[in-house]
Each structure stands twice: as C-alpha cells, then as structure tokens.
Amino acid sequence: MRLRATAERNTLPMPLPVVIHWFRRDLRLTDNPALHAAAAAAVQVVPVYALSSWRGQHGWTGPIRQQFLCGSLASLAANLQAMGSRLLVRTGSADEVLEKLVVETGAQAIFFNRDYDPYGRAMEKKIQSLCDRLGIECRSFQDRVMHEPDQILTGDGNPYRVYTPYSRNWLAQEKAQPLPTVKSLGPAAAENIASEALPTLNHWGLPAAPEGVPEAGERAARARMKQLIESDILFGYKEKRDLPEGVTTSHLGADLRFGLIGIRELIARCEKTAVGATETQRTSVQTYIKELAWREFYLAILWHFPEVFEHEFNPDWRGMSWPGSQEDFAAWCQGRTGFPIVDAGIRQLLATGFMHNRVRMIVAMFLTKDLHCDWRWGESFFMQHLVDGENASNNGGWQWSAGTGADAAPYFRIQNPWTQTKRYDPEGRYIKTWVPELKNTAASALLEAPKDGRPIASGYPLPMVEHSAERDRTMALFAQHKASRR
Ligand SMILES: Cc1cc2nc3c(=O)[nH]c(=O)nc-3n(C[C@H](O)[C@H](O)[C@H](O)COP(=O)(O)OP(=O)(O)OC[C@H]3O[C@@H](n4cnc5c(N)ncnc54)[C@H](O)[C@@H]3O)c2cc1C
Structure with a gap:
C-alpha cells in the first residue's frame, strides 16, 4: 500500500x-x-x-x-x-x-x-x-474515511455497485498518514459564552443503558486499538474472525462511528505492525484492512444511492412483500426464537450493544428469510441497540442479508442457522455465554432442531419455525415477485 x-x-x-x-x-x-x-x-x-x-x-x-x-x-x-x-x-x-x-x-x-x-x-x-x-x-x-465516495470510481467514472472491485481500487490508492495530537487551542471561551452541562441519558428522556456497554472516550478507544495491535487479534484475525466467542475482532466499530480514533492512524499502525511479520501474519493484517474498506464501500453506496434508506438497493426486489408478523418479530427481538445461535446474538446485543459480525448475518438472515419480516424492521431494531450503529454499514449489512443489497450475494444464498452453529460455535460456548437457560445443555443438542418435539432445556422455547420449509417459502416469495414484474 x-x-x-x-x-x-x-x-x-x-x-x-x-x-x-x-x-x-x-x-x-x-x-x-x-x-x-x-x-x-x-x-x-x-x-x-x-x-x-x-x-x-x-x-x-x-x-x-x-x-x-x-x-x-x-x-x-x-x-x-x-x-x-x-x-x-x-x-x-x-x-x-x-x-x-x-x-x-x-x-x-x-x-x-x-x-x-x-x-x-x-x-x-x-x-x-x-x-x-x-x-x-x-x-x-x-x-x-480514507477515500471519499467520489474518489473511488470505476474506469468510466461511475460508482461501484459491488464490493470486490471497489476494494481492489480502494486498496491500490495511496494512504494518507495520521496527523499529530492537537496540543493547544488557545484560550478557553470567555465565561459569558454559555455552555449546557454535559449530557446524560436524561437529556433525551431515555432509560438507563445496560452495564455491558463498552467504555467510551478517546483513551478507551486508543486502548482498544493498542489491544488489537499488541495482542494476537490482528495477526489471528484471518483465522479467527468468524468465531463469535471471545474477542476475535477489533471491537472498534463504535470508536470509528464516533471518531474516537482516526482511520489514518488505525491503518498506519496496522501497516507498521505488518512490517517484518510472517507471510501469514501479513495476510491477516491485509484481511483486517479489507474489512475497513467494507465500511467505506457502504458509506459510498449511501452517498451515491441515498434511496437505499427507503428501498431495496437492487431494483429487481423493490416493492416485494415481506409477510412476516409482528408477533414473530417480537420473539426475535427478545431472543426467544428457539434457535440458540439467533437468541444468543440478540441477547448479546441487548446486554452489551455489540453482536459479532458472523452472528449479525445469521440473525438478520433468520429474520428476513425464516420469519419473512421486512429487513427495515431489523435495520431499525439494530440501530436502536448497536453501540456501533452506523446508518450506512447497518443498511448495507441488512440488505446483504436480505438478499436485496449491493452485492454479488444472490437472494438464494440462505444460511442455515443450525449449520452455521456447527461451523462457528460447535461447542456451544458462545451460545452458553448469552443464553443462561442452555448453560447445562449438551453442545450436541444446540446443533440441530430437537427431534422429539420437546424443548432442549426447561424455560427455553421450541424452534418457532422449521428452517427448510421457510427456506422454500423465501425462494417462492422471491420467485413470485420476479414473475409479477414481467
Ligand atoms: C445485519 C448487519 C448489520 C450491521 N450493522 C453495522 C453497523 O450498524 N455498524 C457497523 O460499523 N457495522 C455494522 N455491520 C458490520 C459488522 O458486523 C461490524 O462492523 C463489526 O461486527 C464490528 O465489530 P468489530 O469492530 O469487532 O469488527 P472487525 O471485524 O474488527 O472489523 C473492523 C472494522 O471494519 C469495519 N467493518 C467490518 N466488517 C464490516 C462490514 N461488513 N460492513 C461495514 N463495515 C465493516 C467496521 O468499521 C469494523 O469496526 C453490520 C453487519 C451486518 C451483517
């Protein structure tokens, strides 16, 4: 670079x-x-x-x-x-x-x-x-951003609609270096220039936040950036980033969202860490930097196509019906779907404001493809709870998961929550961290729907739907919409 x-x-x-x-x-x-x-x-x-x-x-x-x-x-x-x-x-x-x-x-x-x-x-x-x-x-x-939306364009000057070519162009551009810390702003404003007190949640009439919200402020953000670089998170990122249990990713989303760290400094520090590292470690650093390009890709999409707030990005799917019910949506919002990985994700979100990226995809696909609820419901719910809630990335993530977004991902890529659990949480460690009812349940019982029609643990609901039937229904809904447009 x-x-x-x-x-x-x-x-x-x-x-x-x-x-x-x-x-x-x-x-x-x-x-x-x-x-x-x-x-x-x-x-x-x-x-x-x-x-x-x-x-x-x-x-x-x-x-x-x-x-x-x-x-x-x-x-x-x-x-x-x-x-x-x-x-x-x-x-x-x-x-x-x-x-x-x-x-x-x-x-x-x-x-x-x-x-x-x-x-x-x-x-x-x-x-x-x-x-x-x-x-x-x-x-x-x-x-x-490292590169503004109108700086990364296709050869004929148009915005990219797909991430991979965008990221290639983004990675190839020169990267600006960080600026030093500002040491003085001159004298403070005179006493007669009034300021309100620093806000608390009372300012907006909001109830207390849960205790698990991460520490805020520039110093805490810098400590997280240091942890990323000095622990094995950055060098282990490529291998571990899809595992939801423990700290396998940087947790810098909110810090970037509120500008507690600068993107130039973050990238420069990652690049510096890669110097002299092994080939595997360098690849891991590049994988991390590429994720930062996703953030700018979605900001660019929103900049060029602000209509994505209201509409499906892919015009083929505009106006399609999402017949999911408010009751099903409410069960999903409470983390009581009977799908342990989905419930763990929602409960992690409610308790801490964070949800691991892999799990965000699983819960979002579950809401849209298993419960057939409108992706806009999930988008708004995430914005109400995510500490790193960011309009562009959230909209992009939801549209990607719903199959309507700025991506090569086709609508018929429908993740099976059980298969995803086997792949990314085979011992149920993530699930058990967030769903206390399942603490003593055998890991094998968390990997597939119960066959005997009985709940896998007392107080834990039965799966609210059967995945393969809902998958077929999703395919039919997309097909119907396509046919209705001919
Ligand atoms: C349905 C859904 C909703 C999402 N909503 C948001 C959101 O509101 N705000 C948000 O910042 N990210 C969102 N993401 C993207 C991603 O899940 C988070 O950026 C990531 O989980 C934050 O954790 P981290 O900082 O440990 O990520 P890391 O894996 O350490 O990634 C580093 C940084 O890269 C950026 N990044 C990584 N992946 C993505 C991505 N797919 N899209 C955009 N930026 C990315 C983020 O700024 C992130 O902090 C969403 C993804 C999905 C599937």
Missing part, C-alpha cells in the same frame, strides 16, 4: 483571532484534520458540540449508543480542559447553534470534518449558506 502525507494541511496565511471547531463524529484530539487545521489557523479555537433535542423513543438510536456518546463527550471535555480550552455544549439544530455562537464570539470561520450520510450532508449545506450569509469562512475536511 502506498502512503502519502495528508492533503488538507492548508493553513490560512495570517492567524485569525477566533474560529469555531464544530465537533461531530470526530470526538478526539489525535489525527483530527479539521481540529488540527483550526488550531494552526487561529489564536483561539472555540470547540462546540450541538446536541439533538428529540425526547423519548427514537427509531434510530437508544440508550446504549447515546450512553456511549455521553461518555465520549465527557472524555473530550476533560481532554480539552486539560489543555486550557472548554467544550461548549448546546442543544439544537447545528446551524442555529453555530449562528448564535458566531455572533457571540465574533468567530471568522467554522471548521468541521465532513460527513457522508444524507442528514450530515444536508446540514453541511446549511452551514455553508450560514457562513456565506455571515461573510465568514466555511472550512470542511476529509476525515471519516
């Missing part, structure tokens, strides 16, 4: 007296392009975070991810305070928050890192208009 210096180091010729850094999904001081540039451009940088103002239930987030956000903001505020600055927190739409702050501080510019989902982009347009109207500078930077 070729490496290059970060492109957007451009500083203004004369330091400006005051600029604003608008923190978004970049809640860190290290390898932060917009913050780094703001620090170089101004005598005083006023850092601000705009808090959302909804209350109660939300279809796309919940206590786990909001708790992680609160912890990350608290850590950021402490780090800023340690360098003599002060994080301002204000509730409201970012354009309104920023307009007031420009007036109060007399700032001459707003700096921020770019976002790629439709909501983020719409807000960026408003901020640009605001800056134009106020006659100040609007400076946006590439940060969240």
